[in-house]
Amino acid sequence: MKKGGIVALVAVLAAALFVVLFVTTLSPSGDEDCLPSGTSVPSAGGVPAGSFAKPMKTGEAQLTSGFGPRWGTQHNGIDLAGPIGTPIYAYADGVVAKAGEAQGFGQWIVLDHNIGGRVVSTVYGHMFPDGVLVKVGDRVTAGQHIANEGNNGDTTGAHLHFEYHPGGWAPGNAVDPAPFYAGAAEPGSGAAGSGTPGSSPSTTPPAPAAPDVAVSANGAELAALPAAVGSEEHFQVDTVRVARAVHAKFPQITSIGGWRADGGGFDDHPSGRAADIMIDNWPSEEGKALGDQVKDYLWANRQVLQIEYMIWRQQYIPSDGEPNVM
Numbered sequence: 001m002k003k004g005g006i007v008a009l010v011a012v013l014a015a016a017l018f019v020v021l022f023v024t025t026l027s028p029s030g031d032e033d034c035l036p037s038g039t040s041v042p043s044a045g046g047v048p049a050g051s052f053a054k055p056m057k058t059g060e061a062q063l064t065s066g067f068g069p070r071w072g073t074q075h076n077g078i079d080l081a082g083p084i085g086t087p088i089y090a091y092a093d094g095v096v097a098k099a100g101e102a103q104g105f106g107q108w109i110v111l112d113h114n115i116g117g118r119v120v121s122t123v124y125g126h127m128f129p130d131g132v133l134v135k136v137g138d139r140v141t142a143g144q145h146i147a148n149e150g151n152n153g154d155t156t157g158a159h160l161h162f163e164y165h166p167g168g169w170a171p172g173n174a175v176d177p178a179p180f181y182a183g184a185a186e187p188g189s190g191a192a193g194s195g196t197p198g199s200s201p202s203t204t205p206p207a208p209a210a211p212d213v214a215v216s217a218n219g220a221e222l223a224a225l226p227a228a229v230g231s232e233e234h235f236q237v238d239t240v241r242v243a244r245a246v247h248a249k250f251p252q253i254t255s256i257g258g259w260r261a262d263g264g265g266f267d268d269h270p271s272g273r274a275a276d277i278m279i280d281n282w283p284s285e286e287g288k289a290l291g292d293q294v295k296d297y298l299w300a301n302r303q304v305l306q307i308e309y310m311i312w313r314q315q316y317i318p319s320d321g322e323p324n325v326m
Ligand SMILES: [Zn+2]
Pocket: 065, 075, 077, 078, 079, 160, 161, 162, 322
């Protein structure tokens, strides 16, 4: 995913809630490697086959951040800190679904597992490129050394960001991995870890907010943006939908823009996939509160609205990574 240079662009647009949508399709799967992938040799995982391993050894990792609300958004995993290069292990037997660059994570790995007959994905983030030891399609075993810890992407110190997704990876379906971490075995210990939650002081995560906009695939049932608020011309369909939904929900917003022919070197404006939702008098308490409401509304509906990322008050908020302050 290419999003270079957005930071500079948004510095100019600090008064706007800047929303960018997924319009272009992601690169087709399988294009990473056209050659036969050869034999991937499952190295000894250090825990029995079919078992479950902690993604880092407890003696080498410190839990520095839990799952839950953080910085006004949702922290989708747990952070395990240790020195750069500390080994990271596969949680369970599975297949590498993604391995490479991901917004906010530097490099990430997503593993797909079959646990009790259903798909579960685990995510490992913030590695450097040379810390990713597997590639898409590789089979891995529980406890296999798959990566080395890094400090890449949006981080303030070396750590592993670890997520647990029942049903397979999607931006909004992570649950607190701490109980699963607690139930898993120490990598290399030979012990059989459990794939069910172990005892953990962590609380049950709140259910993801349900979409509260009735939007169809083309947003046709939403009223068009009044000309006085902004023009839909040149917007991609997903951008039109966001503009209409925001206008319907927040009629007090007087200006929604985003398209310009000259993006100043950035693609998101000329391609019509960025919306600038202008907040009147944004530094005031009222302005901040309104912008926060719009941001929370869009965050809650980020999947149905196909939002890729938002920028609001110097905070970069990707839909599938970690937010960071710019
Ligand atoms: Zn994290």
